[in-house]
Amino acid sequence: MARCPALLIAAPASGQGKTTVTAALARLHARQGRRVRVFKCGPDFLDPHWHQMASGQPVHNLDLWLNGEDDIRARLHEAATNSDLILIEGVMGLFDGEPSAADLAVKLGIPVLAVIDAGAMAGTFGALVHGLRHYRLGLPWAGVLANRVASEGHEKMLQASVRGDDLGAAPGGIDAGWLGGLRRDTGFAMPERHLGLTVASELPDALARLDALADAMATTPMGQLDADGWQRWAVPFGAQPERPVAPLLQGRTVAVARDAAFCFTYPANLDTLRALGAELVFFSPVADEPVPDCDAVWLPGGYPELHAPALVNGARCRASLAAHIAAGRPVWAECGGMMPLFDGLALADGTRVPMWGLLHGEVAMQPRLAGLGPQRWDTAQGELRGHTFHFSLTTSLLAPVAHTVPARAHGKPEAIYGQGPVRASYFHAWFASNPEATAQLFLSEAV
Incomplete structure (x- = not known):
């Protein structure tokens, strides 16, 4: 005690x-x-x-x-x-x-x-x-x-x-x-x-x-x-019983985007990845840094709409991410981390900025909240909890591979988009709620 x-x-x-x-x-x-x-x-x-x-x-x-x-x-x-x-x-x-x-x-x-x-x-x-x-x-x-x-x-x-x-x-x-x-x-x-x-x-x-x-x-x-x-x-x-985490990502390197456009990262999520055995490396898409040598990429949320010109001009970063995807290596992109993957982003003033074109679809900023509240993703490894909070909407012909389930009656499900090794959603995952499901985001194409 x-x-x-x-x-x-x-x-x-x-x-x-x-x-x-x-x-x-x-x-x-x-x-x-x-x-x-x-x-x-x-x-x-x-x-x-x-x-x-x-x-x-x-x-x-x-x-x-x-x-x-x-x-x-x-x-x-x-x-x-x-x-x-x-x-x-x-x-x-x-x-x-x-x-x-x-x-x-x-x-x-x-x-x-x-x-x-x-x-x-x-x-x-x-x-x-x-x-x-x-x-x-x-x-x-x-x-x-x-x-x-x-x-x-x-x-x-x-x-x-x-x-x-x-x-x-x-x-x-x-x-x-x-x-x-x-x-x-x-x-x-x-x-x-x-x-x-x-x-x-x-x-x-x-x-x-x-x-x-x-x-x-x-x-x-x-x-x-x-x-x-x-x-x-x-x-x-009082002390709580420790819950051992299996080292499912032992020997694997996860590259995490981290800068002013990708800044919505829970310290607890980084701790969970390390507990799973992953080595973490960081890079800045805003600075046009290429994706480091890694086994998987995490694009956290943030403010891509405020840094759209820098992101669209980041040829080295986009090319390295495209090569990573072409090699079949996993990418988990959540909310703001998902937005640059699509073909274009319409800013608040209506200006369309072409983005990375790695997923087919368009994203448009909205004048008010478009999604808010706790969500869960029922994966093959069990329930992964998280939440949604976004001021943009996405339209895409991609068929979602899954949908989240709102924890509250008035909530709306969020699509989980999938294309090759990429999984992307407005859903912000709380990795510690299910380390096994989290590991699968960085191990394979499907969860």
Whole structure:
């Protein structure tokens, strides 16, 4: 059993500042020399880029459906044995989704730090705090932090609105319910685009933004807690039985595309490939690097639509990938990694950009989400779990070799396209959910 202070940072809705607060806390404590591990609820790819920069540690995703409870407990136990602090950023609103962030907090006993955008309210702030704290029986509670506070007077009104039964004396002379407020300041805002936050590594001032956030957090009661103060939120994390992974990819090399256009890669997926015995090498299609000498290729998701000119002009990369396919070597392409394989890509303004032409069909960007939600792929090796999240649609005469099954009633299946050794889909696979099925993606033509 390992004990470690842990908080789940949640909110009443998206856009309240969960990522801001999580990154600020991670950066503040990492600068002070503490070992901080950050996790993200749900299958999000983008927030973890900021948290990894803030903490200096890899960021894994936690989702009760995607991972399963045992996998989550194993990841948290490993983190607890090597960390001074664990931060988990929630997803959407605290009680949104099936399962929700609240479900995770209750199941694992992790206290909730609520973040509320108070920019356009005063007394109603207290009502939201009371509702979040008491709506779910047995929800572990740490307190609330106000975001986008206008002034010192505004902050006093917000604090006064929190009811007495939502507060309580705590070590260190602060209220257990009120943990301070962050002022409204666009100087450290995190810019967004159609899929979510801009990737941190694309912004030259990203670290300066994180430092500004950490400096602001340091002025709050939350930011002034020392290591002993954090112990009030210590949580026990028990060890889980190890599940051995057969080295099905032993002796094989998998080339992984990795750059600004192919950046949606779970660290856990890379870990799974290594556990399967694969040697990983990386290349950049945007830089027109040829596919390295390898047995299989993985094209992860990302932003090919933002780098379409570079991709279409990448003659060396395209030619080497075509040769790899012609030699019968497997390719797994998911979502943004699939899009350049087709004949053309229509951008948001309607401009068509010719792409690699390795699969017949056309891709077109859409003004709104075209697919979202958890999915499973029922393979010959069992269920491979994942999710879908895309702003484009594909039309192709290729007959899908399979379809995914939505985990929710309102979801839509995703086609798995196949041509020779290529398998491609909008489906983002969570490799750890079925290492055997994952291995087959990089071993043969069919799963």
